[in-house]
Amino acid sequence: MAQQIETPSGKWAGDENFPVASRLIARRLRAPVMRFYAFARAIDDIADSPELSPDDKIARLDAFADALSGGTNPGDPALAKAEALRKTLEETGVTAQHGLDLVTAFKQDAVKNRYADWQELMGYCRYSAEPVGRFLLDLHGEDRALWPFSDALCTLLQVLNHLQDCADDYRKLDRVYLPESWLAVEGESIEALARPSASPGLRRVIDRCLGGVEELLAPAAELPRRLRDPRLAMESAAIVRLARAITKALHRRDPLAERVELSKPAKLAVAVRGVVSIVFERRHGPMPAVAGQATGTPS
Template identity: 50%
Template sequence: MTTAAAPYPSKTHRDESFPVASRLIARPLRAPVLAFYRFVRAADDVADSPDLGAEAKLARLDAMERALRSGDPGEPSAAALHAADRRFGAGLDEAATLLDAFRQDAVKSRYADWAELLDYCRRSADPVGRFLLRLHGEGASAQAPADALCTALQILNHLQDLAKDRAALDRVYLPVPWMAEAGGEAAFFAPENGAARRPVLDAALDRVEDLLARAASLPERVRSRRLAAESAVTLALARRHLARLRAQDPIAGRVALGKRDFARAFAGVPAALARRGRSSDPAVVQRIVSVSGSSFKLGMAAQAAPRRRANYALYAFCRVIDDIADGAAPLSEKRAFLDAWRREIDALPGSPTGPIGRELARAMLAYDLPRAEFHALLDGMESDGEKRVRIPDEAAFDLYCRRVAGAVGVLSVRIFGAPQAHDFALVLGRTLQIVNVLRDVDEDAEIERVYVPLTRLAALGIEDGPAQSMVADPRFAEACETLAEEARAGFAEADAMLDHLDRRALKPAIVMMEGYRRLFEKLRARGFDAPRGPRMRLTKPEKARLLLSVMRPAGGGMRPAGGGG
């Protein structure tokens, strides 16, 4: 099919960022895949034509749909797809849904929020995966991960082409309020404004990462080995594309995959097929854990495999909701994303929708994890997600610590096999959170967060104002010293409580406690006067020594390596 606006296709299937009708697809099915691609490519070219107005585009797309449904031989690409649909039972309905998205492209150039963008992707990307599933005779269980993968690919392409789409088509597929976080659309696209643009791009990539996590089960859910292989290659390329967009600025220059990326993706097919017999969900949560250097991760290494798997799920949940709270998405979007997690938690253990949810469901059933504690964590993340964080008084500080740290402790001791350590978990959680507050004073102030209660600061003559001015006040160190004394007392109380608890079961908690104790000692040795220097952390040798000392049995059971103060 040709048009006056686009006499030749703008691309062939070999020019796409991801494989189309590769040799992994069975030979008899490549022809209908190509027929589908060519029709959709032609329709997309109409929607993207710089030479046609909106009305002409809509008229042309309507004509294409009529030709598709009738099999009009005067429109070769429509006729070919019509014939493929009659033979294979797939293609026509999916292409019609794509035409609906292209009609939207003809008249819509900006998006109000992430949900609106996802709705567009539901029509502009997901039908491609659904077509392939129908073509291969796959069941409904593969649809959700296929949708997630197609949406992820679409958003990756949108982010890659942000500058090109805006310049050529006056279209921007990143929602307007997201660009406002970088100062507005003009500021977002200003080449020199990379520092403000980067957090917004990363927040969008966090959402893509969530989609790819949900897509990870696709190779195991399709019956066709060839389609499983194609899915595995596409997933690998999507992850590589995401990593490149994390590392490079698509406004400063084109970010694209190369031949080496494709070669590595295809080389991974045998290993991907070998994993089809087992769930990908544990690997998804382990991938999240593996990129963390937290003391929580250190403690998890001290567990037997089933309990470690449950704690990995808990940590992955904590990590993703923390990333939502800390990210640069608009506040309304953060709340929407956290609300989605509330719905996921409420669906457990019966109806999880994603890999973290499915792993949490296993843990909830195995270790009787209270749903309320997950909601407490989400409440804490809602507090952290605010544009400006201040803690008004002691009661609010205690509640905050209970939510973000106590809840993790309560859930963790149940997974450890020591539910009787509930009170210990609350004491230790509050103590470790105080250490976090002391460690992150300057980092938090950069994003307008001050966790030292305002009542304490007011007693020292420090009024609420810009966060960096507050923490630079010489009197702020005195407030930190009082918190440090509470942390010292907290460690001592936790030590005393351990004398009446099962140290062996609580071995992971002790590892975490001792890691934080060493960090706390380093903070006190440095002092709290500004300037405080870079963020304090344990070195790899310090972590190794910690594990050796804490893991060594003493007197027939686990003993903490440190003292009480």
């Protein structure tokens, strides 16, 4: 029944680049986080389905939004993930707006395949990325004054995902998140993404995007320091450290020639360093910088 509306891709939390509801999150909150993820995964898969027309995608996404809002057809098993999230939101007191914002982003994906400039891309991330962190902060009862720090972290994670997937997004979905104006400056076209490796011009565009990520890393790194919940602080510190490592890897490696990602052992090692660092900092103050490494440099 669910597949009458859903278009499952087979992807799940374990396939993501960054942890989803890891053991660092309080046990009582892991199920709500996973229900939010399941909702997000379902609507993302609809937006990415190569078989559906844009109008069909939007109709299905609207049905998810209606179910999340408690609309006209409650209990529809084809919308079970939206129903489950709606009930969770009622129990926890978290607004449905975060989920509805994700629907807005994926409806945009259904009809928009190009981004003129960095600012337009940041506007997309406002709906595709920022709601995830805002949901987590609200779920943990954190101060909404922390939203800008969470927004920075979620946005840079979204851009990193775009860079990791830039070749596949173009080849499979004809979708490009690289700013067209930056490609034009380098004398490149969208078709450069079809090549087996990045040209010098495309490489400069990728590095320019990574420069934007690095600007966002500074406010993002403040998030774990300001959170009240120590477990969420550890989770966010691990994610910040993973983001720095993937940024560094993307500077060195070509996302057209290979899938640029960390191995599972490397992910674990990097995440543990992030956790240890924030635990130490919250107890004793900032850890001393490693010799030869500038403070804040991606590592």
